[in-house]
Amino acid sequence: MLPLDRLPLAPVAGGFALLEGVRVLxxxxxxxxxxxxxxxxxxxxxxxxxxxxGGGDDARAWGPPFLDGESLWFLSVNRGKASVALDYATPAGxxxxxxxxxxxxxxxxxxxxRAQAKLGLDAAALAAVKPDLVHASITGFGLEGTRxxxxxxxxxxxxxxxxxDLTGEPASDPQKVGTPAADLLSGMDAAYAxxxxxxxxxxxxxxxxxxxxxxxxxxxxxAPRLVPYLGSGEVPRRSGAKDSVIAVYQxxxxxxxxxxxxxxxxxxxxxxxxxxxRPERAAEARFASNADRRAARAEIVAEIQGLLKAxxxxxxxxxxxxxxxxxxxxxxxxxxxxxxxxxxxGLFYAMQDGERRxxxxxxxxxxxxTAGYHRRAPPRLGADxxxxxxDVLGYDAERxxxxxxxxxxxxxx
Numbered sequence: 001m002l003p004l005d006r007l008p009l010a011p012v013a014g015g016f017a018l019l020e021g022v023r024v025l026x027x028x029x030x031x032x033x034x035x036x037x038x039x040x041x042x043x044x045x046x047x048x049x050x051x052x053x054g055g056g057d058d059a060r061a062w063g064p065p066f067l068d069g070e071s072l073w074f075l076s077v078n079r080g081k082a083s084v085a086l087d088y089a090t091p092a093g094x095x096x097x098x099x100x101x102x103x104x105x106x107x108x109x110x111x112x113x114r115a116q117a118k119l120g121l122d123a124a125a126l127a128a129v130k131p132d133l134v135h136a137s138i139t140g141f142g143l144e145g146t147r148x149x150x151x152x153x154x155x156x157x158x159x160x161x162x163x164x165d166l167t168g169e170p171a172s173d174p175q176k177v178g179t180p181a182a183d184l185l186s187g188m189d190a191a192y193a194x195x196x197x198x199x200x201x202x203x204x205x206x207x208x209x210x211x212x213x214x215x216x217x218x219x220x221x222x223a224p225r226l227v228p229y230l231g232s233g234e235v236p237r238r239s240g241a242k243d244s245v246i247a248v249y250q251x252x253x254x255x256x257x258x259x260x261x262x263x264x265x266x267x268x269x270x271x272x273x274x275x276x277x278r279p280e281r282a283a284e285a286r287f288a289s290n291a292d293r294r295a296a297r298a299e300i301v302a303e304i305q306g307l308l309k310a311x312x313x314x315x316x317x318x319x320x321x322x323x324x325x326x327x328x329x330x331x332x333x334x335x336x337x338x339x340x341x342x343x344x345x346g347l348f349y350a351m352q353d354g355e356r357r358x359x360x361x362x363x364x365x366x367x368x369x370t371a372g373y374h375r376r377a378p379p380r381l382g383a384d385x386x387x388x389x390x391d392v393l394g395y396d397a398e399r400x401x402x403x404x405x406x407x408x409x410x411x412x413x
């Protein structure tokens with residue numbers, strides 16, 4: 001039995017419809033762009049994923065692990081989409097591409113400006129056939145500037161941003177965040193900007209060109225560390241996350257498992273000491289403010305650590321929950337995906353697509369009291385070509401057959 005076999009099945013037709021009627025052409029691969037368009041699909045947009053014949057999205061080959069021959073990384077960021085494998089480098093394929101662009105509201109690409117222009121996917125080329133198009137690019141360094149042509153991955157963006165320099169213990173090497181943070185953040189930024197551009201287009205009728213740089217998205221994520229440096233001149237250093245502006249805000253060990261504890265204001269500080277049976281500690285004048293407690297951080301942390309080692313984690317967590325003291329476990333992947341509260345919120349689920357059973361992490365957003373689920377399973381390469389050409393473009397069976405025979409389109413079931 002796999003972990004996915006324990007997941008609840010998603011309800012049928014459980015997707016949101018907030019972006020219903022919006023058509024998105026997704027020319028992206030890997031994580032950032034597909035994550036962006038999956039978020040749009042989760043909110044009801046129709047997303048047509050345009051892939052290369054032969055291999056398709058790079059992430060289709062990422063693994064192991066695979067699930068029944070499909071990359072689980074690909075499956076994690078591509079639900080809700082239709083796939084058309086189209087050779088648009090040919091004249092016939094280019095004609096299909098332009099026909100799709102005329103009927104689209106949004107185009108998303110993750111190519112540098114030079115490559116976009118070479119392939120005719122740049123904003124100017126597509127606006128020539130659809131003037132009110134919202135054109136969004138996700139690149140490493142943006143469409144302009146001295147680094148615009150450079151390739152980039154999440155790892156590179158994290159290094160530029162400063163987050164790796166601050167992640168890890170003081171004596172450790174710089175560490176990458178444990179998830180593709182720059183990819184996910186830039187994908188969210190692009191989705192956010194696209195929705196804003198569509199809102200403005202509804203008022204003005206104007207299209208927009210959106211330029212999202214992974215390095216900038218990841219660096220903006222660092223604003224709470226960068227702004228204090230800019231205003232103080234103090235360069236933050238790796239501390240194992242023990243140098244928070246909040247005096248007590250870190251991992252502590254218990255009798256068995258570690259936990260996190262955040263005493264973020266004076267009221268929580270007092271509730272903590274009452275909960276552990278030492279209310280007199282909360283009343284000491286020398287610990288009256290967060291600044292006072294930061295000055296005495298080493299002493300306080302040592303005392304709290306000594307207390308928490310006396311009892312197991314779950315006992316402390318129950319005590320702190322009853323006292324409204326922010327604390328929590330440090331889950332592994334197998335633990336977080338079995339968390340009853342998260343399962344009850346609909347965050348983890350399985351989708352059934354014919355004989356395919358696919359695990360998913362939901363959008364994590366509730367609208368009008370309802371969790372969002374998928375509308376479509378992640379597509380097999382080119383599986384929707386005939387339907388899209390027929391239903392969206394109005395091509396007849398003969399034209400579709402000719403495109404298939406010329407290998408302009410590819411279909412896998």
